Amino acid sequence: xxxxxxxxxxxGGLILLVAWLxxxxxxxxxxxxxxxxxxxxxxxxxxxGDTPNPLGYPAAAERLCxxxxxxxxxGAGLKxxxxxxxxxxxxxxxxxxxxxxxxxxxxxxxxHWLLGLGTAASVLLGGALAPTDPVLASDxxxxxxRSGEExxxxxxxxxxxxxNDGLAFPFVNxxxxxxxxxxxxxxxxxxWLGVDVAxxxxxxxxxxxxxxxxxxxxxxxxxxxxxxxxxxxxFVALGATLLAYGLTELVHGYxxxxxxxxxxxxxxxxxxxxxxxxxxDFAEQTERLLMMVLLVLFGGALAGGLLDGLGWPAVTAxxxxxxxxxxxxxxxxxxxxxxxxxxxxxxAFFGIRGLGSFYYLAFAANAARFPEMAELWAVVGLTVLxxxxxxxxxxxxxxxxxxxxxxxxxxxxx
Numbered sequence: 001x002x003x004x005x006x007x008x009x010x011x012g013g014l015i016l017l018v019a020w021l022x023x024x025x026x027x028x029x030x031x032x033x034x035x036x037x038x039x040x041x042x043x044x045x046x047x048x049g050d051t052p053n054p055l056g057y058p059a060a061a062e063r064l065c066x067x068x069x070x071x072x073x074x075g076a077g078l079k080x081x082x083x084x085x086x087x088x089x090x091x092x093x094x095x096x097x098x099x100x101x102x103x104x105x106x107x108x109x110x111x112h113w114l115l116g117l118g119t120a121a122s123v124l125l126g127g128a129l130a131p132t133d134p135v136l137a138s139d140x141x142x143x144x145x146r147s148g149e150e151x152x153x154x155x156x157x158x159x160x161x162x163x164n165d166g167l168a169f170p171f172v173n174x175x176x177x178x179x180x181x182x183x184x185x186x187x188x189x190x191x192w193l194g195v196d197v198a199x200x201x202x203x204x205x206x207x208x209x210x211x212x213x214x215x216x217x218x219x220x221x222x223x224x225x226x227x228x229x230x231x232x233x234x235f236v237a238l239g240a241t242l243l244a245y246g247l248t249e250l251v252h253g254y255x256x257x258x259x260x261x262x263x264x265x266x267x268x269x270x271x272x273x274x275x276x277x278x279x280x281d282f283a284e285q286t287e288r289l290l291m292m293v294l295l296v297l298f299g300g301a302l303a304g305g306l307l308d309g310l311g312w313p314a315v316t317a318x319x320x321x322x323x324x325x326x327x328x329x330x331x332x333x334x335x336x337x338x339x340x341x342x343x344x345x346x347x348a349f350f351g352i353r354g355l356g357s358f359y360y361l362a363f364a365a366n367a368a369r370f371p372e373m374a375e376l377w378a379v380v381g382l383t384v385l386x387x388x389x390x391x392x393x394x395x396x397x398x399x400x401x402x403x404x405x406x407x408x409x410x411x412x413x414x
Contacts, residue, residue, distance in 0.1 A: 031392030040299020052297040058365040065359035068290040074241040074245025075283035076162040077263025090158040098333035103130040106325040120179035121372040127171030133354030134161040145276040166257030179368035203253025208261030216269025229275040234282025318383040321345040326351035353387040
């Protein structure tokens with residue numbers, strides 16, 4: 001049988017499932033990511049042979065994860081109605097400035113003490129698992145542009161996922177530096193602070209904002225006949241994503257930061273234009289398709305033995321990451337805020353891990369040699385698997401209860 005024809009059949013079926021499954025699964029305690037992983041496991045377990053283990057294909061794993069993450073970051077930035085401002089983003093800044101460093105520290109210490117990882121591997125584990133995922137967190141994010149679905153919980157989780165993927169990069173680069181030259185800070189501290197922290201972050205923000213403002217002007221402010229918005233084409237979102245990411249990487253900035261900031265800047269150019277709906281919808285559809293492909297491959301990697309050899313220390317560590325480190329760090333970051341306890345708890349709990357963590361491991365594997373890389377992939381894979389199942393089952397009932405509580409309080413206020 002012609003493999004090309006089989007590929008066409010499989011691709012067509014996959015695209016139809018991407019459109020159909022979210023509607024079917026909406027009322028079930030089952031999410032699209034859970035279905036994709038299960039389907040991938042079943043398919044690759046049945047066919048046998050080579051499986052898509054990321055240890056064997058680190059370059060492909062890095063590029064595929066990179067693509068889906070940057071598309072997701074664009075979608076997240078485009079659907080935020082709230083303007084970028086210090087006071088309106090208070091909870092987000094707290095999570096980025098307090099919860100994320102605490103999570104990196106906590107995960108790294110658990111990796112060192114419980115799993116026996118070396119310094120470089122512990123830092124890499126913290127940098128890879130601390131960020132929340134913009135791809136798999138769609139169920140706890142705000143709705144499409146101008147939909148009004150932007151309560152504090154959804155907004156904070158969306159904005160956090162949009163920014164913390166890029167902000168984890170300095171710590172991943174730190175792990176790479178330690179793996180390459182050792183733990184002596186005199187060998188890496190100057191370059192890490194000056195380039196990996198200062199320059200790349202500033203370049204990412206500045207390039208993203210500049211590119212986004214330029215694209216916003218071309219789309220909404222140019223003479224009417226030449227505006228990009230007149231095309232009505234949603235794939236402009238993909239062009240903006242690739243342009244912002246590529247140009248920023250050329251000047252050695254953090255492309256993840258730039259893509260999200262560029263989307264915010266484009267949105268700010270004309271916040272209420274209907275064309276944002278078209279851009280967001282295309283970005284979301286592309287993200288869903290790419291996500292489904294990658295999670296099917298992840299299921300195949302699980303069938304191929306990605307988690308083989310994991311013992312109780314690794315299982316315990318994964319549970320500690322999900323049930324203790326992120327919730328405690330999130331709650332600590334929100335001490336002193338006026339947000340209701342239930343909403344603070346939801347924000348702290350739904351720190352979903354996903355494809356961004358896979359990207360960072362693949363990036364590090366291509367940049368330096370980590371003797372513990374197989375164990376790192378297994379631990380991160382298990383953590384993502386638990387997160388997908390746990391958060392996928394609990395997100396719908398929890399968010400419904402919070403919405404109902406909010407409506408009741410609104411009614412009482414009237």
